[in-house]
Amino acid sequence: MVAALRYLGRVGLGFFQRLGRANLLLLAILPGLPPLFLRFSLVVRQLYSVGVLSLLIILVSGVFVGMVLGLQGYNTLVDFGAEESLGVVVALSLVRELGPVVTALLFAGRAGSALTAEIGLMKATEQLSAMEMMAVDPIRRVLAPRFMAGFLAMPLLAAIFSTVGVMGGWFVGVGLLGVDDGSYWSQMQAKVDLYDDVWNGVIKSIMFGAVVTWIAIFEGYDAVPTSEGVSRATTRTVVHSALAVLGLDFVLTALMFGG
Amino acid sequence: MTSRTTEIWVGLFVAAGLAALFMLAMKVSNLNTYQTGPTYEVTARFEDVSGLKERSPVTMAGVRIGRVKRIEFDDQALQAVVTLAIDKRHNRLPRDTSASIYTAGLLGEKYVALEAGGEEESLKNGDEIRLTQDSMVLEKLIAKFIAKFLQDKTQ
Numbered sequence: 300m301v302a303a304l305r306y307l308g309r310v311g312l313g314f315f316q317r318l319g320r321a322n323l324l325l326l327a328i329l330p331g332l333p334p335l336f337l338r339f340s341l342v343v344r345q346l347y348s349v350g351v352l353s354l355l356i357i358l359v360s361g362v363f364v365g366m367v368l369g370l371q372g373y374n375t376l377v378d379f380g381a382e383e384s385l386g387v388v389v390a391l392s393l394v395r396e397l398g399p400v401v402t403a404l405l406f407a408g409r410a411g412s413a414l415t416a417e418i419g420l421m422k423a424t425e426q427l428s429a430m431e432m433m434a435v436d437p438i439r440r441v442l443a444p445r446f447m448a449g450f451l452a453m454p455l456l457a458a459i460f461s462t463v464g465v466m467g468g469w470f471v472g473v474g475l476l477g478v479d480d481g482s483y484w485s486q487m488q489a490k491v492d493l494y495d496d497v498w499n500g501v502i503k504s505i506m507f508g509a510v511v512t513w514i515a516i517f518e519g520y521d522a523v524p525t526s527e528g529v530s531r532a533t534t535r536t537v538v539h540s541a542l543a544v545l546g547l548d549f550v551l552t553a554l555m556f557g558g
Numbered sequence: 559m560t561s562r563t564t565e566i567w568v569g570l571f572v573a574a575g576l577a578a579l580f581m582l583a584m585k586v587s588n589l590n591t592y593q594t595g596p597t598y599e600v601t602a603r604f605e606d607v608s609g610l611k612e613r614s615p616v617t618m619a620g621v622r623i624g625r626v627k628r629i630e631f632d633d634q635a636l637q638a639v640v641t642l643a644i645d646k647r648h649n650r651l652p653r654d655t656s657a658s659i660y661t662a663g664l665l666g667e668k669y670v671a672l673e674a675g676g677e678e679e680s681l682k683n684g685d686e687i688r689l690t691q692d693s694m695v696l697e698k699l700i701a702k703f704i705a706k707f708l709q710d711k712t713q
Binding site for chain 2: 340343344346347350351354390394452454455456458459461462463465484487488489491492493496497501
């Protein structure tokens with residue numbers, strides 16, 4: 300009994316200690332962001348690895364998610380004779396929910412895990428300590444550019460995902476199932492609001508980008524510097540990012556569309 | 559990977575992302591309905607505006623010429639006051655134009671339809687449309703229909 304309580308206490312303390320360290324790390328990274336505008340090449344290199352290299356998976360999943368939405372939406376809507384509203388169904392679900400959320404999950408798997416592994420290995424091979432010896436602050440030189448790149452890349456990736464998804468839905472709905480081309484686009488434009496839907500989706504994706512990158516960087520920086528520690532940290536990045544994204548999505552949706 | 563190729567790829571990526579955002583704004587959402595030129599405002603009073611929203615379309619002869627700007631409640635008259643923002647280009651609507659709230663389709667969204675009157679003088683900024691017809695509420699209609707049906711039956 301006492302042992303169980305003690306275990307619970309240890310788990311709880313460990314959780315709050317990690318949360319505290321993660322917050323301290325974020326506070327240390329934030330002042331490192333503005334000077335990056337003077338050395339933007341550091342960010343560009345990171346944008347390449349988190350943004351450009353994630354493009355393929357984003358494009359492919361975007362097309363298929365859009366095509367599935369087109370098929371499923373058509374099958375449901377055709378019963379009510381409302382298949383003209385297919386564009387609205389596809390665009391709203393993509394722009395509001397699936398675009399930001401699925402992109403964030405893929406981003407955590409594709410870019411977040413890579414970030415953790417890279418930073419964790421840098422720590423394990425003592426590259427970060429070597430930088431400190433040379434009076435280079437690894438938080439500013441290594442972590443801040445990666446954080447900024449993740450934060451910038453996510454909204455762009457989510458926008459690409461949604462756009463490609465709308466095209467995929469269009470291809471299935473208009474191209475294969477015979478929904479009218481004009482009503483697909485005009486109904487979409489009538490029902491999708493720039494501020495309520497598109498802009499809130501962009502805000503969501505920015506928040507998700509920040510959270511996923513934060514988790515990835517923290518897990519890498521906080522990893523036990525052994526090969527097992529790095530592999531555990533990488534797993535934790537993906538799991539915790541996915542949980543954080545889904546939980547945060549509920550909170551943001553309730554704030555944006557609930558009231 | 560040389561830094562030059564990296565930079566080109568990142569440039570392409572950012573351009574594609576911005577293009578996607580632009581497409582979402584222009585082609586998917588209703589941005590073009592926000593871009594109205596200069597407008598003038600007229601008000602109309604209704605007993606019932608249920609279903610009408612801000613930014614609902616205002617049409618004449620089926621063509622959209624403006625949108626609903628504000629919906630307020632007048633405590634004194636116990637009526638809804640709807641402010642319509644109408645495109646400046648259409649400034650020759652007669653003074654006795656009437657406004658009705660219709661539904662697009664059976665269950666579609668509500669809009670304000672204007673019907674031209676016959677007067678020479680035209681509506682100006684701040685004028686009020688006198689002739690109005692309320693929003694049709696399906697429940698009220700059904701209630702009326704059932705009441706009539708029962709009445710006929712008892713006779």
